Amino acid sequence: MDPAAAVVFGRPSGVDGAFSPIGAARVAVGEVRSAPPTPEALVSAFGRPAGDTSLLQRPPGSREPLDGADAALWAGESDPWRDPAAGAVIGPPALAKDDDADADEDTKAGPLLSLSDVLFGRRVKPLALGVLGLVALLIGAAGGFVGWLVARGGDALTSDVTLARTEVGKERPAGSVSDIAKRVRPAVVSIEVKIAQGGGTGSGVVIDGSGYIVTNWHVVTLEGRADASAKITTVFTDGTRAEAQLVGTDPKTDLAVIKVKVTNPTVLRFGDSNELQVGDSVLAIGSPLGLTDTVTEGIVSALHRPVVAGGDNGEAPITYDAIQTDAAVNQGNSGGPLVDSTGALVGINSAIRSSAGNTGSVGLGFAIPSNDAKRIAEAIIRDGSVKHADMGANVKSVSAETAEGAQVVNVTDGGAAAKAGLAEGDVIRKVGDRQVRNAAELTVAVRQYQPGQTVPVVLARQGRELTIQVTLQSD
Incomplete structure (x- = not known):
């Protein structure tokens, strides 16, 4: 051991045990600092009386009472909490149990607990309970609504959906079929002819702002059966009805002109039928089978196709140099316009070719060229008749x-x-x-x-x- 450490921590000379015997002389171990002496005031207040050698705790088992008034605190008692001579152990309760008191306490009813005490362990204000109930109600309502949405969403056949929408007019550029039809249809009319023996229907097209309408001869005369007493009525696409007067006819080319009194009608301009070529797109507009304001699309299938019809009972046959088209044309389309891709009038629909037993369209329709129709209509309006x-x-x-x-x-x-x-x-x-x-x-x-x-x-x-x-x- 280090000599310096031995001097500081070793036993003093002549001491064999852990503590030196009483009365042994102190040995100097160098400069060892100790606590300062107790102040005189504390010694006087808490120190032993002069000459008193008693200890604070007496040895266990000693029951000698102290002298003076202090002996009365534990005289004749065995309370370890009051007896300074008692051992440092936990003993029986300080006071003996009173059997009668315990019996009374068991039979006495204690205070009843309120709902708030049971639920929350303490008392709460009624306002707080009301707010809590409102919150619970809102949570329940929200849960029910969510459940309803989930239930509806689980149905494979019904659900709340928002379908996608396209932009209006995206597929209708200028010059499209819908654009042409929109401009041309107001100039097309349905024609109703009534006579004593019956009647018939057809189509026509307004060619002049004065109300002149060009159509087929067989439409306004019911193929020659109608006379001057026949009633001719035109119906425009907006539903306007107007009675028409017969201006003149040309039975040899199946053309006729009627006139109505209307204000500011839509007029269809004539195109040059000589400029048509096979394969050009065309539209047929009219009232086939009584279905007013009907538009069909096709192409020019052939040009300069001579068509002959009628000629019964010794009458001159109808003959014209037709435009053939595969645009669907049916009974009732007669007299209606055939227009090109610019919306100009290039023909007056007049006849169809059907197979045996089939009176409907089979893709072979014929129209009077607009150049011929224009020349004949002008002659009818000017002279009331046509010379060929x-x-x-x-x-x-x-x-x-x-x-x-x-x-x-x-x-x-x-x-x-x-x-x-x-x-x-x-x-x-x-x-x-x-x-x-x-x-x-x-x-x-x-x-x-x-x-x-x-x-x-x-x-x-x-x-x-x-x-x-x-x-x-x-x-």
Whole structure:
């Protein structure tokens, strides 16, 4: 051991135990600092009396009472809490149990607990209980609402949904079918014709701001059955009804003009039917089968298709150079417009070709070209009637290896053909620039000209091809 540590912490010289015996002389161990002496005031107040050598705690088992008044605190008692000589152990209760008192306490009813004491262990204010009840009510209502939403969401057939919407007009650019139909439909009318024996319906198109409407001859005359007493009524797309007056007709081309008294009608402008090409888009608008304001779309299927209809009871047949289209055209479309992709009038729908046993559309519809309709309508409005160019010859269709066209059956005395030198048996193959392949095509080729015009006619006679000049007359 370090000598310095031994001096500080070792036993003093002559001491064998942990504590030095009483009365042993103190040994100096160097400069060891100790606590300062107790103040005189504390010694006087809490110290032992002079000459008193008693200890604070007496040895266990000692029961000698103290002298003086202090002996009365535990004299004759065995209370360890009051007896300074008692051992440091926990003993019986300080006071003996009173059996009678305990019996009374067991039978005495204690104070009853309120609901707030049971629920919260303490008393609360009524206002706090009311607020708590309101909060519980709101939580319950919210839970019920959430449950209702979950229940509805679980139904696979019904639910609250918001469907997506497209932008209005996104698929309707200028020039689209819907755009053309929107501009053209107000100029199209339904026509109702009533006579004593019945009636019929068709379509028409307004061509002038004065109320002139062009339609088919067979619509306003019920194919010749109607007379001057027939009642003609027009119905516009907005529901306006107006009675119409017959201005004039052209039975040979199946055209007619009527007039109504309306204010500021929508007028459809004429287009150039000569500019059409096969495959161009067209729209047919009218009242097929009584279904007013109907629009169908198609293309130009063919051009310069001669159409012949009627001719019963000795009457002149209807013949015109038609525009063929696959736009759906049915009974009731007659007289309605055929318009091109700009919305211009290029034809007046007039007839359809149907298969055996089928009177509906099979994709073969025919319209009178707008150039012919414009010329004839102007003549009707101006003169009340129409004059067509005529050759003065009766012909029939022929097709042979040597010649194909319209063969002359006979000529009218004093007619254009007779004056030009046409003879029976001649086969007319061309009029002007128009190829003639049958009798109907000869008629439409001649009607392209005005009475009085001179046109070159190419014909085959006895195996030779001749060209003669024919000055057309009026029919």
